[in-house]
Amino acid sequence: xxxxxxxxxxxxxxxxxxxxxxxxxxxxxxxxxxxxxxxxxxxxxxxxxxxxxxxxxxxxxxxxxxxxxxxxxxxxxxxxxxxxxxxxxxxxxxxxxxxxxxxxxxxxxxxxxxxxxxxxxxxxxxxxxxxxxxxxxxxxxxxxxxxxxxxxxxxxxxxxxxxxxxxxxxxxxxxxxxxxxxxxxxxxxxxxxxxxxxxxxxxxxxxxxxxxxxxxxxxxxxxxxxxxxxxxxxxxxxxxxxxxxxxxxxxxxxxxxxxx
Amino acid sequence: xxxxxxxxxxxxxxxxxxxxxxxxxxxxxxxxxxxxxxxxxxxxxxxxxxxxxxxxxxxxxxxxxxxxxxxxxxxxxxxxxxxxxxxxxxxxxxxxxxxxxxxxxxxxxxxxxxxxxxxxxxxxxxxxxxxxxxxxxxxxxxxxxxxxxxxxxxxxxxxxxxxxxxxxxxxxxxxxxxxxxxxxxxxxxxxxxxxxxxxxxxxxxxxxxxxxxxxxxxxxxxxxxxxxxxxxxxxxxxxxxxxxxxxxxxxxxxxxxxxxxxxxxxxxxxxxxxxxxxxxxxxxxxxxx
Numbered sequence: 001x002x003x004x005x006x007x008x009x010x011x012x013x014x015x016x017x018x019x020x021x022x023x024x025x026x027x028x029x030x031x032x033x034x035x036x037x038x039x040x041x042x043x044x045x046x047x048x049x050x051x052x053x054x055x056x057x058x059x060x061x062x063x064x065x066x067x068x069x070x071x072x073x074x075x076x077x078x079x080x081x082x083x084x085x086x087x088x089x090x091x092x093x094x095x096x097x098x099x100x101x102x103x104x105x106x107x108x109x110x111x112x113x114x115x116x117x118x119x120x121x122x123x124x125x126x127x128x129x130x131x132x133x134x135x136x137x138x139x140x141x142x143x144x145x146x147x148x149x150x151x152x153x154x155x156x157x158x159x160x161x162x163x164x165x166x167x168x169x170x171x172x173x174x175x176x177x178x179x180x181x182x183x184x185x186x187x188x189x190x191x192x193x194x195x196x197x198x199x200x201x202x203x204x205x206x207x208x209x210x211x212x213x214x215x216x217x218x219x220x221x222x223x224x225x226x227x228x229x230x231x232x233x234x235x236x237x238x239x240x241x242x243x244x245x246x247x248x249x250x251x252x253x254x255x256x257x258x259x260x
Numbered sequence: 261x262x263x264x265x266x267x268x269x270x271x272x273x274x275x276x277x278x279x280x281x282x283x284x285x286x287x288x289x290x291x292x293x294x295x296x297x298x299x300x301x302x303x304x305x306x307x308x309x310x311x312x313x314x315x316x317x318x319x320x321x322x323x324x325x326x327x328x329x330x331x332x333x334x335x336x337x338x339x340x341x342x343x344x345x346x347x348x349x350x351x352x353x354x355x356x357x358x359x360x361x362x363x364x365x366x367x368x369x370x371x372x373x374x375x376x377x378x379x380x381x382x383x384x385x386x387x388x389x390x391x392x393x394x395x396x397x398x399x400x401x402x403x404x405x406x407x408x409x410x411x412x413x414x415x416x417x418x419x420x421x422x423x424x425x426x427x428x429x430x431x432x433x434x435x436x437x438x439x440x441x442x443x444x445x446x447x448x449x450x451x452x453x454x455x456x457x458x459x460x461x462x463x464x465x466x467x468x469x470x471x472x473x474x475x476x477x478x479x480x481x482x483x484x485x486x487x488x489x490x491x492x493x494x495x496x497x498x499x500x501x502x503x504x505x506x507x508x509x510x511x512x513x514x515x516x517x518x519x520x521x522x523x524x525x526x527x528x529x530x531x532x533x534x535x536x537x538x539x540x541x542x543x544x545x546x547x548x549x
Contacts, residue, residue: 056420086422096413113324113423162421 003031003067004166004198005055010064012050024050026222027064032200037192037212039230040202042219043244048202049093051219052170055200056088057081068166086114089164089197093171095155097143103130103154104139110161125161133157133187149180156187160195167192169201173209181205188212206248218244301513308511312504319431322424329432337398337433338440342447344393349448352385353377353455360456361464370464374471375478377456378449382479382487386449388541391494394441395533399502402433403529406506407522415507430507434499441495442488449487486548493540498533505529 012025024047032038042048053059054066057073065072068084076084097106104126111122130136133153143151152172159167172188173181189212192199203209210216210230218225218233220240227233234245360376409415418425453475460466505512505525512528515521 056416058416058419082422082424085420088420090417090420092413092417094412096417098409098414098417099412110421110423113428114421 002034004034004069005032005200006065006067006070007031007051007054008065008067010054010066011062012047012054012059013062023222025054025061028222028224029064030217030224030226032198033215034198035196036214037188037199037201038215038217039209039213040200040217040219041204041206041209041248044204046219047222048204048219049170052168052200052202055168056085056090086162087165089159089162089167091152091155091159091167091169091172093174095143095151097151097154097158099143102140102142103135103146106143106154107158107161110158114162129157129161147180148175149183152176152184153187156191160191163195165197167197167199169199169203171203172201173203173205181208185209185212204248220244305508305512308508309500309504312507313500315426316431316434316500316503319424319426320435322427322431326428326432329429330435333432333436334440336401337394337436338443341394341397341440341444344397345390345444345448346451348389348393349381349386349451350455352389353381353452353457354459356380356385356452357456357459358464361460361466370460370466371470372474373456373460373466374453375474377460378453378475378479379483381449381452381456383483383490384541384545386445386452387487387490387494388537390441390445390448390491391498391537392534394437394444394495395498395502395530395537398437399498399533400526400530402499403502403506403526404522406430406503407509407525410507410509411518411522430503433503434496437495437499438492441498442491445487445491486544489548490541490544493544494537497536497540501533501536502529505532 007028007030009027009029010025011023011027013021013023016022040048040051050059054061055068055073057066057076061074064074066074069087071080071084073081073084098109101109107126107129108122111117111125117125127136127139130139133156135150135153135157138146138150143154146154169188173184176184185208188199188201201209201212207230213230216227216230216233218227218241225236225238225241227236233241236242236245356377357373360373361370364370364372364376406415415425418428457468457471461468461471505528506522509515509521509525512521512525515524515528
């Protein structure tokens, strides 16, 4: 099993408004295996988004190393960072579509800016991709004219254009209704089998998101617990994990309590 | 409020750690500590803005250059400001004509009206008022646009796609501003001089020949060059401050969050760039006159 992403004793702190320092990650180490799906879960404010930003090099660690395919991005210069980033596809929490560009232009942007393809080739590629994500016929709409679920699909289509080897999803189902959420999950499963990328999903949609996970990482007070499978979480003896399971998954996972 | 560390500004980790230079904005009651905090904050801010300018300049040399975006921005900043510039210049010129006539008449020197109006416009009012109008009209729009792109993660999205946001849309704004502002200043000067003619010659009865002859005799190449240099620098100041404030919208002290932060930072950008234009106007006049 080779690692796509590796955290080695990463420390990240932020200065607080009232003075003092808040430690978000306190010497965290873990690996994300290649070609698998890893879910990062945890309560709000536990550093889930910061973890993603560290992977992307948008935020730099105070100490420790973040390795992407074996390259340390905490010491990378601007050019090297750009090279590493070109392996990523990112679906942002709010989709982060360019709101002054149409759906077509949004999806075409990575192809226009990062490849030397002709306008005709780009048109064909984007049209095929929009069909795949069931967005055909919406090419000329602006993001503001789309529903939340459609925006996510456009974001996903845009992120996939350059055939990334690692996909990062930041809260992919926040603000979507249950039907749309299921649809997005189906889309994940389908695209991953098709493209075979490593995917990292930051989510608090527990337990549904666990159906997709090969590995689960739970963040709690600057520490991380890594579980090889979603089931393993329920067997954990650690009090904060048991608390987390009880909080997020509810009664169905508490058979021992019921038996008493 | 989460304050980014020095590394977040793109400074490689090989630089000496500079946590001492990290303002914590502590709500301390010690006035000396607060003063120090403010000083460090301003120093950090100036540093960030300088790096921002360097990256914008670097964007000029990155390929592929987005010529269409440059044209679009020249259209927005330059052509879009023409009407505002036209009206401002016409009224300024006419006021100068009347005011100049009133003052010069006291010495019986109405013949100097053309030279007084044109020198004032070319060396001072043209560049300054054009820059102020562009700051109010296009600068505020650019600041709000970048601020919204920042808070809705669109700039992060560009970074993550390995598309340099500077080359993509910030550098074209810089180039468009330093192309447009001098051209708008030239339009301002011409319209202003015509306005002075209407007021002085048309209304107050100064002879048309003396209006233009006075101008021809007193305006030198040096005066015109000074006006052009000023307008270049003012254009750069306005676009730098306005785009920079928008780009760093999340890191500005007291800006708050979300939509409110964009509105506050936009106000700040227009005020700051107007003050910068007026201060630099004095400095440039003192040095170059």
